[in-house]
Amino acid sequence: MQIWQEFQQQSQQLTKRVFNRHLRLGVTGLSGAGKTAFITSLVNQLTAPVDTVRLPFFSPLQQQRFLGGRIDTSQAMQTPRFSYESNLQQIQQGQWPASTSSWSQLSLNLRYKPAGGLAAQLTDYRELQLDVVDYPGEWLLDLPMLQQDYQSWCQFSWQLFEKPHRAELAAEFAAYLQQVDLDDDSELQLQQLTNTYSALLQKFRLQSHACLLQPGRLLLPAELAGTPLLQLLPLLPSQLQQPSKLLSRLQQHYASYQKLVITPFYQQYFAGIDHQVVLVDCLSALNAGYDVLQELQQALMLILQSFHYGPTGWWRRLFKPRISKVLFAASKADQLTPEQHKNLTLLLQQLLQQPLQDSRYQYCQSEAMALSAVVCSDIGQVQTAEGLQACLQGISAQSGELITLYPGEVPWSMPSPLLFSHHRFAFPAFLPRPIPKQQVLPQLRLDQALEFLLGDHLT
Ligand SMILES: Nc1nc2c(ncn2[C@@H]2O[C@H](COP(=O)(O)OP(=O)(O)OP(=O)(O)O)[C@@H](O)[C@H]2O)c(=O)[nH]1
Ligand SMILES: [Mg+2]
Incomplete structure (x- = not known):
């Protein structure tokens, strides 16, 4: 019975893909980039009663063809479901959802009237199934x-550990590795080394604000906690020259990690993506300084190389999906x-300049914009000696108090290290403003994002 149901579900899915009625959206971003907030707001905008939503640049809604969206309730019981309702409740009550510690998924059925042609005459409405997956950014x-x-x-x-913002912390670990017996590959030694390396990764994150941390599962193991697969750490380059028991064990663990953790992660969540949104938190990186901004650029470049981009037709959609x-x-x-x-959009484009030069992107459509999944601030003006000055008002995430401030300017191109030596960026972190339950989350340019990502699938 269960096999028959699964077969039915899969063939329905295939039919939807052939007729372009199924879209898998890949929400990509490092930890803290805003994936969970983005998905929560996206689901909120698309499932709220259409007369309560303000998305002027989302053409299906503007043309009164969007009839509404609902969460698909037929998702398999064993598949972790994205906690949309509790995330939304937290945001509406003025709190951010916690950082994600495992993967989850949600599908939406979006109902719309076809824009014209034969389809508009033959059918009252059509449905597009939109799948979204959330996961901890560390795993990316x-x-x-x-x-x-x-x-x-x-x-x-x-090479990464030599960078100025990491060097001091890494030196301690290097000294520890230096005195390790390379012919001891006992469980005890492997576990002690792994614990020390995983503590180093945490320090890199908290003290150096580093974002390129590998392997991601050492930071957030989820169901892999305690498995030998996670006994993984980089030996010093000098320790790679001679064969040793420890080297060969770590080589085996690395190969198993690739095969049993990374490949299935990619296959399950990313191999079938049709459209992708890459969220980048440029402002936190500017706050953290030049080295972190450089590292963010490097991390983005490496991640983007992992995806396949290109044009798509029904055959590709079925058998070889590309973004x-x-x-x-x-x-x-x-x-x-x-x-x-x-300026923020220009800076983002500069950050991505190198990966975007890659010819693979020439075959897919891309756009860059600055957006906000949940607007937490009000815009105002204050009188200063130089005249009227734009300012923001919002609830500070640090103090929980209402603050008014001018957050400062964003450089429109990659700033030099010199700029950071005499200027400190201090963009504020806000809490969401509490809003009533029935009110849709305030957002900025999510309508333009939806138009770009979904508009042509809702015609
Ligand atoms: N002001 C503002 N802050 C935001 C917005 N979206 C996210 N944030 C802030 O960024 C933090 C991280 O956002 P998340 O959505 O949890 O980020 P994530 O990419 O899911 O992070 P992981 O779950 O760790 O991978 C939040 O806790 C907020 O502090 C936004 O639209 N506006
Ligand atoms: Mg998250």
């Missing part, structure tokens, strides 16, 4: 590890006064 950085073997991963890691549209979005634009949004 495992994808580039598929392109490397253990040795090259170690070399790469130690045909990618939206690069600078998140949390509500932390800036509006005249800075253009």
